Each structure stands twice: as structure tokens, then as C-alpha cells.
Amino acid sequence: MTLSARVLTALAIAYPFVSHFGVTLGAPVVPLLWLCLMFWASLPGRPRSPVLLALALACPVAAVIAHLAGHADLALRLPPVIICFAFAWIFGRTLRPGHTALISQIGERMRGELPEPVARYGHRLTVVWTLFFVILGLECILLGLFASPFWWSLFTNYINYALIALLFVVEYPIRRRVLRDLEHTPFIDSLRGSLRLDLR
Structure with a gap:
């Protein structure tokens, strides 16, 4: 993992905490600027273009303008x-006809060609x-x-991530039960494979 990728990962992990405390302490401009840092950290290694440069400059300006206009809290509710x-x-x-479902793509990268029941499950x-x-x-x-800033932040910065983790945890034993004839990888290896999404 490159240094820029490590920095981006650290910023992303810290963001929910920064966002929650920024909202609850009445300083929503702080997490907005944190999002700008995350965007800047994602730039190294990308082809340089006027569009990316303009976005890099516009992000902090937009955050400050939203703060001065009193709409920083509203702007912060858009990213989730x-x-x-x-x-x-x-x-x-990937569910369109003629395409391979994304979970099946992940399975193929880990196992090669999938049997029909496994592809159907994917x-x-x-x-x-x-x-x-x-x-x-x-x-x-x-x-x-409709929710107060506190409850909005509690769900979007903590509970929703817990729900995502819960779906991973609950799905694994279901998979083992439905595909009982398949040789299953350990949960951690399965999770690592699932997180290697091809977003192109």
C-alpha cells in the first residue's frame, strides 16, 4: 500500500468520528474540510487534469462558503x-442481462470459474x-x-456502518448453509476478498 493510500485510509477511518463531533459540537465545517483532505489524499497517482485541479481548489472554497452562509450542516448531509x-x-x-453480478465477480477472482449454484447465490x-x-x-x-443533527450523525456515522458489518457477519453462516457442498474460505479471507471491489 502506497503512502497516499495509507493516508487516505486513515482519514476515511477517522471521518465518522470527526463528522459526529463536528456536528454535535456545532462545527460542521470541520468534517467538510476533512472531506477535502480525503479528496486531496486520493489525488496522488491519478492522471493530472484541469478538472481535478479545479475540484481540489473548489472543495475548501465551497466548504467555507457553505459555513459562512449557514448551510454547512445541510452540505454535510449530502455525502452519506x-x-x-x-x-x-x-x-x-452488474445485475443487467449479459453481466456477471458483482459478488460472483469477486468469487471468480478468488476461486476461478464458479459452479452454477454458486454463481446464482452470488x-x-x-x-x-x-x-x-x-x-x-x-x-x-x-x-x-426530519431528524436532529445528533440522531442524523449517530445513524450515518456509526449505526449504518454497524449494519454493514452485521450484514457481512450474518451472510457468512447463511452462505455456508446454502452452499454446504462448497469448500469455504475462512471468514476473514472471505471478507478481504469482498472488500477488493472492482469499481470500474
């Missing part, structure tokens, strides 16, 4: 919605993850519209 629906799209687009699990992220996205919208 965008992220959830982005993941729903990443999973859902397709169904991809549907589950797609619907899961759609539901989370709708939840983020409703919380952003």
Missing part, C-alpha cells in the same frame, strides 16, 4: 446519501446488497430531513 446510492449503483449495474447476494444500500440511502434522506 451520495455514497449509499453510489454503492447501490455499483452493485446494481447474483442473489448482489441483489441483497443493492437493496440494502438503496434502503440506507433512503434512510439518510429521511434522517437529513
Whole structure:
């Protein structure tokens, strides 16, 4: 892992805590600027372009403007919605006819060509993850519209991540039961493989 990737990972892990304390302490501009740091940390290694340079300069300016206009809290409520629906799209687009479901793609990278029952299970699990992220996205919208900053932050920065982890944990024994004839990898290895998503 490169230094920039390590920095980005550290910033991403810390973001929920920064966001929660920024919201609850009345300083939502802080997590907005933290998002700018995450964007800057993702730039090394990418082809340089005027668009990326403009975005890199615009991010902190937009954060400060939102803060001065009194809309930093509103701006901070957008990223969770965008992220959830982005993941729903990443999973859902692979369900189109003629495409291999994303979970099945991960299985093929780990095991090679999959037997039909395993590929079918991967397709169904991809549907589950797609619907899961759609539901989370709708939840983020409703919380952003009707919940207090504290409850919005509690769900989007902590509870939703716990729900994602719970789905990983609950799915593993179900997989072992449904595909009982398959030689299963340990849970940690399975989790590592699942996290290596090809987002292209």
C-alpha cells in the first residue's frame, strides 16, 4: 500500500468520528474540510487534469462558503446519501442481462470459474446488497430531513456502518448453509476478498 493510500485510509477511518463531533459540537465545517483532505489524499497517482485541479481548489472554497452562509450542516448531509446510492449503483449495474453480478465477480477472482449454484447465490447476494444500500440511502434522506443533527450523525456515522458489518457477519453462516457442498474460505479471507471491489 502506497503512502497516499495509507493516508487516505486513515482519514476515511477517522471521518465518522470527526463528522459526529463536528456536528454535535456545532462545527460542521470541520468534517467538510476533512472531506477535502480525503479528496486531496486520493489525488496522488491519478492522471493530472484541469478538472481535478479545479475540484481540489473548489472543495475548501465551497466548504467555507457553505459555513459562512449557514448551510454547512445541510452540505454535510449530502455525502452519506451520495455514497449509499453510489454503492447501490455499483452493485446494481452488474445485475443487467449479459453481466456477471458483482459478488460472483469477486468469487471468480478468488476461486476461478464458479459452479452454477454458486454463481446464482452470488447474483442473489448482489441483489441483497443493492437493496440494502438503496434502503440506507433512503434512510439518510429521511434522517437529513426530519431528524436532529445528533440522531442524523449517530445513524450515518456509526449505526449504518454497524449494519454493514452485521450484514457481512450474518451472510457468512447463511452462505455456508446454502452452499454446504462448497469448500469455504475462512471468514476473514472471505471478507478481504469482498472488500477488493472492482469499481470500474
